[in-house]
Amino acid sequence: QVFLCVTSTLNVALFRHHFVLEDLVEEMKKQSPDLNFGPLQPDGQIAVRGSFPALRVLREFLLLKAKSLSEEGKREGKSHQKPRKKLQEHRGAAETRNSRNEHREKQVLVLDTDIYLYMKCFLPKKLQANDAVISGVTDGDITTVCIESAGREAGAARRSRAKEIIESCSVELQKILRKERICLKEQSRGEKQRYKQLCERLKARYPGLLILPYDTHIDVVGTSADVFAFREEVRR
Known part of the structure; x- marks a missing residue:
């Protein structure tokens, strides 16, 4: 086994306006006791070292926190909107918002960068799916893979299936x-x-x-x- 321990630098600055970052780091330590955390930097960056699965769990934990904050902001924004005068206009606007939200929905997973690059080079079909756009953003040792709908026909089931295929392939590659x-x-x-x-x-x-x-x-x-x-x- 080679991918036993990796180091990643996380940027938690985006939570600054919602949490005390020091308290958030303490929560992260409780959430992931098997990880080693470096000192929190003034710019919100913190180095984290440990096994890749443990880092992936931590990243998912932070992504869920960010998503909950985003949804909370959307709810607050909607509560300040003026009601539509006509039911038909309101329904049309709601359908437009729903279709746009559905179009923006995505599945996110975190991979070891070497695993991702190997998959991209030798198993590119694993990173392809019908009616879905799969992209990766690399940040040092970790690559965040986003699976987004390419059109309205691609639903959550297809995105989830694409995510499962990539995760399964990643697990097998880590073994060999x-x-x-x-x-x-x-x-x-x-x-x-x-x-x-x-x-x-x-x-x-x-x-x-x-x-x-x-x-x-x-x-x-x-x-x-x-x-x-x-x-x-x-x-x-």
Whole structure:
């Protein structure tokens, strides 16, 4: 197992006008006792370290809080609206709002970024669905995947089904994938370039590996056998 522990930086600043952030962090700690929390920064960011499933539970907890605040704001906004003079006009406006709200409804799930990138590269059909738009927003080690309706015909059942497929695939990949990091921090610019070129040449011999080059390191994601063999060739 490789994806045992990850670190994510969460930004809870959006809750500043609704909660005392220090109290919110304490609630987060009670909600996720298996996670390690860093100090809360003045800008509302906080580093959290632990297992990916535990981080996913925490992210879902915060998303639910944000959603409840959004719904509360909508209810308050509606209570200040003036009533329509005609029932027909009121009904038409309500139907318009409902259709727009339905169109904006979405399913959200959180994935390890390496898992998401591997899925996107080798299993792209898992991130596709009829009448739905699936997009990912990466924030460091975690990627938030949004599943939204592409049209009025796509209901909650299809979005939920797409979410289940992605979650199931993610769980299976976590069981079989391994990640190896080739550190380049101490290497010269020439050595970094040599490593990247070598990895690029070896890629054809390991078609099932995902190779992610960065400025300070190269991540290699794949099965244990492929990652081990690739690492040994790079070290020669």
